[in-house]
Amino acid sequence: MALERELKFSLLDDYFPSKLELEPVFKREGYRLMANGFHTQTDLYYDDALASLEKAGWALRKRSLKGKTLACLKHKGRQLGDVTEREEIEAEFQEPWPVAIQSKLLSITFRDLEPRLELSTERTSYRIFKDYKELALLGFDSVTAKEPGGKNSIRFSEAELEARGETSNTTLESLAKLINSVIPINPNSSHKLERALVLLSLSQTL
Numbered sequence: 001m002a003l004e005r006e007l008k009f010s011l012l013d014d015y016f017p018s019k020l021e022l023e024p025v026f027k028r029e030g031y032r033l034m035a036n037g038f039h040t041q042t043d044l045y046y047d048d049a050l051a052s053l054e055k056a057g058w059a060l061r062k063r064s065l066k067g068k069t070l071a072c073l074k075h076k077g078r079q080l081g082d083v084t085e086r087e088e089i090e091a092e093f094q095e096p097w098p099v100a101i102q103s104k105l106l107s108i109t110f111r112d113l114e115p116r117l118e119l120s121t122e123r124t125s126y127r128i129f130k131d132y133k134e135l136a137l138l139g140f141d142s143v144t145a146k147e148p149g150g151k152n153s154i155r156f157s158e159a160e161l162e163a164r165g166e167t168s169n170t171t172l173e174s175l176a177k178l179i180n181s182v183i184p185i186n187p188n189s190s191h192k193l194e195r196a197l198v199l200l201s202l203s204q205t206l
Contacts, residue, residue, distance in 0.1 A: 001087040001104070002087070002088050002089070002090070003085065003087060003088075004074070004077075004085070004086050004088050004162065005084070005085050005162070005169065006084055006161060006162040006163065006172075007082055007084070007160070007161040007172050007173070007176050008158060008159070008188050008189060008190070008191075009159040009161075009187055010156070010157075010158055010185070010186045010188040011157040011158055011159060011183070011184075011185060012184060014142050014155075014157050015183070016124055016140040016142075016157075017140075017182045017183045019033060019126065021182055022126070022179070022182055025178050025181055025182055026128065026178055029174075029178060031128055031175075031178075032128070032130070033126050033127075033129075034126060034127040034128075036126055037125065038123065038124050038125075039065065039066065039122075040120065040121065040122050041064065041065040041120075041121050041123065042063070042065075042118065042119070042120050043061045043063050043064075043118070043119040043120075043121070043192075044062045044063075044117075044118055044148065045059060045061045045116055045117040045118075045119070045193050046060045046061070046062070046113040046114065046115055046116060047060070047114070047116045048108070048114070052108060053108065053113075056107075057075055057076035058074070058075055058076070058105070059073070059075075059193045060072075060073050060105075061074075061193075069092070069093040070091070070092060070093060071090070071092070071093040071098050071101055072088060072089065072090040072091075073088065073089045073090075073101045073104060074086055074087070074088045074191070075087045075088070080169055082187040082189070083169045083173070084189050089101055089104060096110050096111070116148075117145060117146075117147060117148070117193060117196060117200075118145070118146055118147070118148050119143055119144070119145050119193070119196060120143070120144045121141050121142070121143050121144075122141070122142045123141050123142075124139070124140045125137060125138060125139040125140070126138045128175060133165075134164045134165070135163070135165075135175070136161050136163055136164055136167055136171075136175055137160075137161075137162045137164060138160070138161050140157070140159050141157065141158050141159070141192075142157050143155065143156050143158065143192060145192075145196035145199070145200060146200070147200070152200065152204065154196065154203050156199060158188065158195075159179065161175055161176055161179070
């Protein structure tokens, strides 16, 4: 399994800073910012009626992105300060699920899994370099979440700063301070799935 390390942040609204706003701040500290484009993606998260995956700390999704369908299994992971470190498996989707994912979830009956949540994300991202070495991927996400086929939906915004290679957690935290000098960001270790489930539940009680 691959190891993902990232910092996640809640944003107060849908305003995302432009490259023109971010670039001078990074340049002063010797970093180079490269636009990585804009894309949309749709994620379907799966679980059984007993929420077996959620209870075991796993999130299983099917992602539609740029004409491809990818399967991904992520663990809830552990916190190292504000940095979340988690295991993940990502592979091209194959019915019923990729072998690498099935072999990790031997206690799960895959035919019992059903879509539980749909997330549609609009992402603007940047690659961060120093001395020609890529250090991190910065993404600004506008997320809409709903139950598959449901009418009720919620929307939230967040930012992610994902380490590349051996980039240290200290470097990630330094980069986060630069971002915070441009736009207020609040550390939030919750996975998109966790945050969406909480917000949907709250919206249904109002």
